[in-house]
Amino acid sequence: MSTQTLDGFPKSVAASDLADGSVTLTVDAGLYPLEAVYGAAYIFIDRCFVLLDRPAAGSIAVTLADKKGAADGDALRRLAGEFANELLTQAWRQKIVEENRVVLELVTTQALAGATARAAAPAEPSLDDLASFDFTEEAFDDPLGIAMSWEEKYKKKTPVEAASEAAAPAVVAPEAK
């Protein structure tokens, strides 16, 4: 392993390994939230193998290894720079989203509610429609007593009712018919 410094980056936070085609950045965990580090690192997984490590308390090391394995010094510097910029963006975005949560949620809710307005769905009866609703149809069959109240279903039966129930055919599954 032959690590080198990266132009424009402090030696203590960034190093590259040309042989591996990788760059490692060490991030101050007190400065950047862990979620921002995750978010920024994730952006690179289509191009790099990404490894997070904790080399010491209070710091997070992020290694980005080019998937093709043959990145030159300039490419590694660009990778490190892009990660640093993305990390700042993610950290700030997290703060902004916290501060603007109400506005963001309000707009999102309105957008999704607008897009799913019931006007588009098959018409459901309104309260006005109930006035002309036909309630005279026969009740549907309810052999299991689902529509019965608890009192009706489990009240103490008279001897005549009990005898009548025992004589009735059992409800069977259609397949068994």
Added chain:
Amino acid sequence: MLAGIEKPSATFPAFFRVREVSGSFVVTNAQGDWVVLSAPEFKDFGEGTVERGSALWERLKAANLIRAEFDVPAAVARLKKRMKFLDNGPNLHMLVITLRCNETCVYCHASRADMTAVETDMSAETAERSIDLALGSPSPFITIEFQGGEPLVNFTVLKHAIEYGQRRAQEVGKSVEFTMVSNLALMDEEKLAFLLDHKVQICTSIDGPEHLHDKQRKLIGSSAFKAAVHWIKRINQAYIERGLDPSLYHVEALLTTTRPALSRGREIVDTYVSLGCRAMFLRPIDPFGFVEKTAHRVEYPREEYLQFYRDTTDYIIELNKKGEQVLERYAAIFLTKILNGEDPNFLDIRSPSGAGISAIAYNYDGLVFAGDEARMMHETGDDTFLLGRVGELTYDRMMAHPTVRALVLGSNLNGRPDCVNCAYNPYCGADAVHTYKTQGSLSGRMRESTVSAVHKGIMDYLFEKIRENDPETMAVFRRWTINRSRDHFVQTPV
């Protein structure tokens, strides 16, 4: 500190954002009210030393920028007007009738297929199911846009889709507009008669004068430019024959600005004017489709694009002053927001953007995507924005899809670094699919975004013109914000 402000007042200004533009200060608020101030005026505003009742005081008060005078009902009304587009759900539904195309374009965003690839034709059943899904939108008015590939290649299904769409729109009581984006080379009189009879709006692509257009759009054995121009003239004549006002009814054309176009702004405008096209859209190139491979030939730094935009729009304004009515669409979109306080609902320049909640793309194979760019990404192997398949997907499930919600959140400028503090926030927008494609996340890094650079650059240009306040230029700008409805294309239920 900006404009030499020494003691910023914490009590005089209401919430504002500011951007320095060529020595002046564009000050806006959350509702999109604005003033352009000189440096001394901005200093007085920032320090709270504006004399009560002065002309500056009245301008700031009218723009709702003085905390003590803040008009809450006016602010609410203005914000509601500006955000009205949130109410209706998807109104743009794009059907990719086929991927087959008879032309080969150097920048093809659609990832066209060869003419033999009949497996990329949409079936009549898929077209029907797509239209059924589109008509589930709560929007009382929807646009069904036929795209390709080249939609005329699969004309049988195109016809069927139009007839089915007309019938179903009538049945569900929705207004519908059909548009077709075509290179026109496969048009004939029979097809044209059908399209005119069924009120289909026809759009095409013109990339500039013949040599430029043909260099970028190859039509085997012929000139793509000549074919397009022949049919543009024929269609425009047909509108006149049908008694339609040619200033409203004519073929619209779209420009894709490639690197060779940057030095030919005037030629491009002259070509459009000579063809009777009244609207130019000086769009920079997108990163989707074949551009991934041809970027080294067609792409350019955005500073060069912005110089092209300024020079070309200056020329368009000059033509307008001489009586030639032609507008630049980017300017028209931003000016409608800036001068009228309304959003023209251009889906890529909105916050949140229209991907998913306002635009849906239906691929030839029945796959459904959160907008056209999302569909383009599928063709290059990324299904991040796939919502499902027609016939299986219900409208409600489509809108409740977590990807749609993520796109709404990700494209909201009030959750994006840089945008959140930008003076142009009320007028701007950046598609989350674009930021995902170019920068890997839905919210993006706007300081490094080409879209952000273009939008800021164009609005800088417009505010410079607004500050200059040339009466003739402002009259042109106001005319560009007037939306004249083309009712002929809108088919309302009877």
